[in-house]
Amino acid sequence: MTSFSHSIILASCFIFLSNSKSEEEFYKMDEMTRLFSPSCWVPGKSRDEVMNEFFAGIREAYDSLMSNDTIQKDLDIPYGPDENQKVDVYGDVKDNLLIFFHGGYWVEGDRKYCLTPVPATLDSGFAFASMGYGLATNDRNLSDCVSDAVKGVEFLLQKYPNISNIYIGGHSAGAHLAFQAAVKVRNPRIKGLLLFAGVYFLEELVGTEIGNAINLTIDQAKLNSCDPTLSDGMFLMKTFFVGGLEAPKLIEQNVEFVKGRRGILKQFPHLSHYTLMTQMWNDYSMIKYGLGVE
Ligand SMILES: *[C@@H]1O[C@H](CO)[C@@H](O)[C@H](O)[C@H]1NC(C)=O
Numbered sequence: 001m002t003s004f005s006h007s008i009i010l011a012s013c014f015i016f017l018s019n020s021k022s023e024e025e026f027y028k029m030d031e032m033t034r035l036f037s038p039s040c041w042v043p044g045k046s047r048d049e050v051m052n053e054f055f056a057g058i059r060e061a062y063d064s065l066m067s068n069d070t071i072q073k074d075l076d077i078p079y080g081p082d083e084n085q086k087v088d089v090y091g092d093v094k095d096n097l098l099i100f101f102h103g104g105y106w107v108e109g110d111r112k113y114c115l116t117p118v119p120a121t122l123d124s125g126f127a128f129a130s131m132g133y134g135l136a137t138n139d140r141n142l143s144d145c146v147s148d149a150v151k152g153v154e155f156l157l158q159k160y161p162n163i164s165n166i167y168i169g170g171h172s173a174g175a176h177l178a179f180q181a182a183v184k185v186r187n188p189r190i191k192g193l194l195l196f197a198g199v200y201f202l203e204e205l206v207g208t209e210i211g212n213a214i215n216l217t218i219d220q221a222k223l224n225s226c227d228p229t230l231s232d233g234m235f236l237m238k239t240f241f242v243g244g245l246e247a248p249k250l251i252e253q254n255v256e257f258v259k260g261r262r263g264i265l266k267q268f269p270h271l272s273h274y275t276l277m278t279q280m281w282n283d284y285s286m287i288k289y290g291l292g293v294e
């Protein structure tokens with residue numbers, strides 16, 4: 001990508017969360033949309049400030065990795081014909097791999113802009129695969145996003161037949177796709193999930209601005225919600241990471257998911273939906289914990 005297209009992507013990233021809505025529009029936002037919008041919940045910061053800090057952090061990670069010649073890169077590997085059906089692999093692929101899905105409520109975001117976990121991942125002896133997927137726009141629905149996630153993971157399982165230790169991770173809507181891919185692919189080489197500030201139960205999104213942007217129907221919401229029992233019997237180590245300065249519905253959903261000991265919940269009271277991601281660039285503890293190498 002050229003630096004020109006980067007700035008377009010960054011400028012349009014995560015429209016619901018970053019859109020420079022006027023204050024007036026903000027207060028008109030319906031309550032359920034607000035309860036699911038992470039940029040509304042960082043005390044003392046405007047939504048624009050929250051998003052600009054996040055973009056600065058993820059851009060720094062991307063620029064730094066691109067200019068670091070000591071890191072092996074295998075970029076833009078296609079797993080399907082569509083523009084976003086590509087995966088970028090960082091690091092030397094041996095026996096350990098973390099596959100990661102970016103967030104953006106299924107309509108925004110980019111596999112080049114979720115790379116803050118890379119240094120911690122490489123330092124843990126894992127390679128990192130940032131998985132692109134077709135976004136839910138116009139002729140694609142949420143089921144199509146899930147189907148890309150599954151295809152992408154199956155592609156890497158075949159491409160690297162010798163890797164026996166695979167973890168899948170994701171941020172926000174990417175955590176939803178990570179869980180869906182893991183339980184649908186259901187391969188014993190997949191050993192764990194690292195789920196950062198995920199959204200899992202989708203029915204309450206129907207009728208919100210977030211749901212409307214993907215024409216989310218009750219049927220699509222039910223079909224694509226994550227049933228925690230689906231990973232029972234898979235021997236997956238599941239770690240859920242969530243900040244305290246987070247959209248209340250996302251905190252609620254993470255707490256709900258781990259009920260019945262269906263995962264470990266790691267809570268970080270001082271982190272937001274976004275600083276949870278940017279923090280990892282320098283602080284390797286979350287990734288190391290999730291990968292079981294701490
Ligand atoms: C390049 O990446 C390696 C491995 O993550 C890291 O140890 C090194 O500090 C990086 N170099 C620069 C200049 O950022």
Ligand SMILES: *[C@@H]1O[C@H](CO)[C@@H](O)[C@H](O)[C@H]1NC(C)=O
Nearest residue numbers: 136137138139140213214215
């Ligand atoms: C949602 O539905 C409308 C009308 O049926 C259609 O024009 C639009 O393209 C759809 N949007 C998405 C994201 O599917």
Ligand SMILES: *[C@@H]1O[C@H](CO)[C@@H](O)[C@H](O)[C@H]1NC(C)=O
Nearest residue numbers: 139140141142143144219220
């Ligand atoms: C979602 O899209 C796929 C194909 O793009 C289609 O087969 C499926 O029927 C759609 N699902 C719903 C519930 O509209």
Ligand SMILES: *[C@@H]1O[C@H](CO)[C@@H](O)[C@H](O)[C@H]1NC(C)=O
Nearest residue numbers: 093094158159160161162163
């Ligand atoms: C997998 O391991 C076998 C045996 O070590 C080796 O011959 C083969 O080239 C490896 N395959 C790949 C795709 O790395």
